[in-house]
Amino acid sequence: MSDRTTAPGPGRPKDPAKREAILGAAQVLFLANGYEGSSMEAIAAEAGVSKLTLYSHFRDKEALFCDAVKSTCETRLPRSLFLLEPGRTMEQVLLAIGTAFQALVNSPESIGLHRVMVAMATQNPALSRLFFDAGPQRLLGDLEALFAEADRRGLLVAPAPLSAAEHFCSLVKGGAHFRLLIGYSDEPTADEAERHVREVVSLFLRAYGPGAAGKPD
Structure with missing residues (x-):
C-alpha cells in the first residue's frame, strides 16, 4: 500500500504517536547535525515514517523546528x-x-x-x-x-x-x-x-x- 493511501487525509485525525516520533527525531538530528544539515528526508527516516506522513504533520522544516522547540519548552x-x-x-x-x-x-x-x-x-x-x-x-x-x-x-x-x-x-x-x-x-x-x-x-x-x-x- 502506498504512502498516499495510508497517510491521514484532509479531515482525518493524525496519529499523535507519529507526531511525537517526528518531534523526537527532529530534536536528535537538529542537535547532532545542525539545522541546515538535517533534511526532512533524514528526519522522516529517523522517526520511522514516510515523507508524506511527515509533511501531513508539518508543512516545512521551519515549522517542524519551531514545534520541536515549543514541545521541549512545554514539557520542561x-x-x-x-x-x-x-x-x-x-x-x-x-x-x-x-x-x-x-x-x-x-x-x-x-x-x-x-x-x-x-x-x-x-x-x-x-x-x-x-x-x-x-x-x-x-x-x-x-x-x-x-x-x-x-x-x-x-x-x-x-x-x-x-x-x-x-x-x-x-x-x-x-x-x-x-x-x-x-x-x-x-x-x-x-x-x-x-x-x-x-x-x-x-x-x-x-x-x-x-x-x-x-x-x-
Whole structure:
C-alpha cells in the first residue's frame, strides 16, 4: 500500500504517536547535525515514517523546528508552573519555575541547541527569530503574565512585569550558563543548582517583594 493511501487525509485525525516520533527525531538530528544539515528526508527516516506522513504533520522544516522547540519548552516548563494557585506562596512558585528553567537551559540538549542557533545567527537570522519566539519569548510571556497578576494581587511590586521577567531569567542563568555554552565547565550538581535557585529567588523577592526598598509611592 502506498504512502498516499495510508497517510491521514484532509479531515482525518493524525496519529499523535507519529507526531511525537517526528518531534523526537527532529530534536536528535537538529542537535547532532545542525539545522541546515538535517533534511526532512533524514528526519522522516529517523522517526520511522514516510515523507508524506511527515509533511501531513508539518508543512516545512521551519515549522517542524519551531514545534520541536515549543514541545521541549512545554514539557520542561508546563503552563501549570505559572499559576498563582491557593496555598502556594510566591516564593514556592518562583522556586518551582527557577528550578525547571535552570534544568532546561543547562541541559545538554538546550546547550547544544543554543550553540546551533549562535552558529546560524549570521547565516539565517530569520531562523534565530523563529527560535526565540518559539522558546525564550514564550517563557518571557508566561513570566510577564504571572508577574503582572502578582503585582495586581500585591504579591510583588512589578509595574514593569516584562523587565522583571527578564531580570529573573538572567539571574537564574547566571554565569554557569555561559561557561557551559563555551565548554568551560560541567553542568552544576543538583546541590549547586538548588542552592543557586534559592539564592536567586531570595534576591528577586528582596527587589520585587511587597516590602522591597524600591517600592513606588
